[in-house]
Amino acid sequence: MIENYPKIGIRPTIDGRRRGVRESLEEQTMGMAQRVAKFIEANLRYPNGSPVECIIADSTIGGVKEAAAAAQKFSGANVGVSITVTPCWCYGSETMDMDTSIPHAVWGFNGTERPGAVYLAAVLSAYAQKGIPAFGIYGEDVQESSSEEIPADVQSKLLQFARAGLAVAQMKGKSYLSMGSVSMGIAGSIVNEQFFQEYLGMRNEYIDMSEYVRRFEEEIYDKEEFKRALAWTKENCQVGADNNPPHLQISAEEKEKQWETCVKMTLIARDLMIGNPVLAELGFEEEANGHNAIVGGFQGQRQWTDHFPNGDFMETMLNSSFDWNGKRAPYLVATENDSLNGVTMLFNYLLTNTAQIFADVRTFWSPDAVKRVTGHQLEGEAAHGILHLINSGSAALDGTGEQRIEGKPAIKPFWEITDEEAEACLSNTQFRPASQEYFRGGGFSTDYLTQGGMPVTMARLNLVKGLGPVLQLVEGYTIELPEEVHHTLDQRTDPTWPTTWFAPKLTNSGSFQSVYDVMNNWGANHGAISYGHIGADLITLASILRIPVSMHNVEESRIFRPRVWSLFGTENLEGADYRACQNFGPLY
Ligand SMILES: C[C@H](O)[C@@H](O)[C@@H](O)C(=O)CO
Numbered sequence: 001m002i003e004n005y006p007k008i009g010i011r012p013t014i015d016g017r018r019r020g021v022r023e024s025l026e027e028q029t030m031g032m033a034q035r036v037a038k039f040i041e042a043n044l045r046y047p048n049g050s051p052v053e054c055i056i057a058d059s060t061i062g063g064v065k066e067a068a069a070a071a072q073k074f075s076g077a078n079v080g081v082s083i084t085v086t087p088c089w090c091y092g093s094e095t096m097d098m099d100t101s102i103p104h105a106v107w108g109f110n111g112t113e114r115p116g117a118v119y120l121a122a123v124l125s126a127y128a129q130k131g132i133p134a135f136g137i138y139g140e141d142v143q144e145s146s147s148e149e150i151p152a153d154v155q156s157k158l159l160q161f162a163r164a165g166l167a168v169a170q171m172k173g174k175s176y177l178s179m180g181s182v183s184m185g186i187a188g189s190i191v192n193e194q195f196f197q198e199y200l201g202m203r204n205e206y207i208d209m210s211e212y213v214r215r216f217e218e219e220i221y222d223k224e225e226f227k228r229a230l231a232w233t234k235e236n237c238q239v240g241a242d243n244n245p246p247h248l249q250i251s252a253e254e255k256e257k258q259w260e261t262c263v264k265m266t267l268i269a270r271d272l273m274i275g276n277p278v279l280a281e282l283g284f285e286e287e288a289n290g291h292n293a294i295v296g297g298f299q300g301q302r303q304w305t306d307h308f309p310n311g312d313f314m315e316t317m318l319n320s321s322f323d324w325n326g327k328r329a330p331y332l333v334a335t336e337n338d339s340l341n342g343v344t345m346l347f348n349y350l351l352t353n354t355a356q357i358f359a360d361v362r363t364f365w366s367p368d369a370v371k372r373v374t375g376h377q378l379e380g381e382a383a384h385g386i387l388h389l390i391n392s393g394s395a396a397l398d399g400t401g402e403q404r405i406e407g408k409p410a411i412k413p414f415w416e417i418t419d420e421e422a423e424a425c426l427s428n429t430q431f432r433p434a435s436q437e438y439f440r441g442g443g444f445s446t447d448y449l450t451q452g453g454m455p456v457t458m459a460r461l462n463l464v465k466g467l468g469p470v471l472q473l474v475e476g477y478t479i480e481l482p483e484e485v486h487h488t489l490d491q492r493t494d495p496t497w498p499t500t501w502f503a504p505k506l507t508n509s510g511s512f513q514s515v516y517d518v519m520n521n522w523g524a525n526h527g528a529i530s531y532g533h534i535g536a537d538l539i540t541l542a543s544i545l546r547i548p549v550s551m552h553n554v555e556e557s558r559i560f561r562p563r564v565w566s567l568f569g570t571e572n573l574e575g576a577d578y579r580a581c582q583n584f585g586p587l588y
């Protein structure tokens with residue numbers, strides 16, 4: 001299926017007065033629109049790596065007729081985000097975009113010959129009064145009226161808004177596919193349809209895990225691909241040491257059979273999510289359609305894993321940026337069907353186009369505890385303690401940190417990953433026979449250690465009765481421990497699982513006065529970890545979706561929310577965010 005990604009609609013608004021005013025502004029106004037479109041197209045990409053597309057209104061918009069014409073053009077062109085630009089005064093409610101279901105921003109040129117900023121303030125007050133939150137973009141320094149430049153502060157706000165707006169537009173109409181049901185009583189896997197529908201504009205789809213068995217037995221998968229995938233797996237995925245006590249270890253022959261099952265599960269999960277035209281050729285037209293899923297979750301534990309190989313290999317491979325078909329966009333799959341962590345992965349992913357690590361937020365290791373257990377004094381970024389992020393499955397191979405940006409460990413969009421980097425991710429990962437005590441059906445867990453020194457952001461979406469969804473996020477760094485220190489700490493838990501050592505940035509306020517506070521205030525057992533310090537983008541995204549952020553360590557200067565948020569208070573931004581989200585309610 002050719003992806004039809006949502007576009008950004010650009011609306012140049014203008015002072016409608018003819019006989020001098022409008023004529024003198026036409027070129028500058030349309031020029032602003034063209035330059036913004038070019039700038040966004042040069043800087044943002046869709047998940048398949050192609051440049052983001054902008055579409056500009058056919059004329060400048062001086063009044064309601066032209067506003068309606070732009071709206072009509074956009075509605076036929078899959079516009080999911082709207083940006084209005086102007087260098088001058090225009091008529092607020094007569095020129096504004098009234099679509100209540102898409103994100104809006106307005107850039108008012110900072111000049112004084114023609115007052116773009118006056119329009120900005122006027123139209124934002126109309127947006128506030130009409131209950132359509134819109135972002136205001138106003139450059140800090142006055143520009144020459146002849147300037148064709150987009151100043152750096154305006155550039156960064158345009159991109160911050162556009163990234164978040166496109167994330168909102170891309171998830172809309174897609175589904176979350178639950179493969180199985182509630183895993184071990186984990187609340188995030190009690191899928192809340194109301195949340196998906198009203199806050200994200202998404203559907204919920206479900207299959208029973210018995211569907212995998214049907215597809216195994218009736219051979220509903222691409223057998224040519226299966227052969228190829230199995231051969232690739234044998235060649236590229238190293239099997240690590242069996243950590244099970246001898247009486248629980250299974251035979252080599254049995255393990256061979258399990259590999260076949262694990263690879264088949266991977267193909268089947270992907271086909272369930274997005275469909276596969278090959279299945280139609282095999283006579284399975286219905287199955288070929290898939291479930292239109294942009295993210296899914298696999299229950300696994302316990303019914304499946306008590307009998308069949310676990311989902312770790314499947315989850316890791318799908319979440320990674322490459323497999324036997326080469327480099328490609330990740331398919332997001334949450335382990336334990338934790339739909340709320342799955343959605344958090346989706347937020348992170350749509351903002352960055354990079355693979356995600358899904359992990360249990362397992363242990364806070366204080367400097368004293370580390371010292372007692374290993375004799376090692378934590379230092380540098382880790383000086384105040386570290387969090388052990390670890391889970392059996394779902395961590396993308398990209399999470400090894402074996403990719404590079406300017407020589408430093410990184411996780412990149414698939415189109416920037418070199419063959420050598422993909423190979424390094426694989427050669428630094430072992431697939432180890434799953435812990436039989438937990439996983440009676442066996443399988444293979446992904447074992448790697450994330451490289452230190454990566455800026456990362458961990459986030460988590462929670463649901464609170466009476467309040468609704470709440471986002472938490474923490475920026476920090478991955479930590480490299482001396483090898484024997486890592487081993488001693490890792491051996492205390494399940495050493496066959498992937499480990500990321502994480503140190504949050506501390507700020508001396510709220511939940512960031514200590515690393516312990518971060519762990520202690522985390523809302524659930526899981527977090528979604530993304531490369532980069534993307535907290536500001538997550539905050540912008542959450543504000544569009546009217547999801548308040550309960551804890552974050554993002555500097556105030558990086559926070560960008562709809563202008564009307566400031567009318568809910570400017571002294572305590574966290575409280576204002578809660579009030580604004582509650583006031584406007586879910587987007588859909
Ligand atoms: C094996 C255990 O059941 C784990 O899966 C458990 O630690 C979790 O990951 C809970 O989220």
Ligand SMILES: [Mn+2]
Pocket residue numbers: 336359360391392525526
């Ligand atoms: Mn877990």
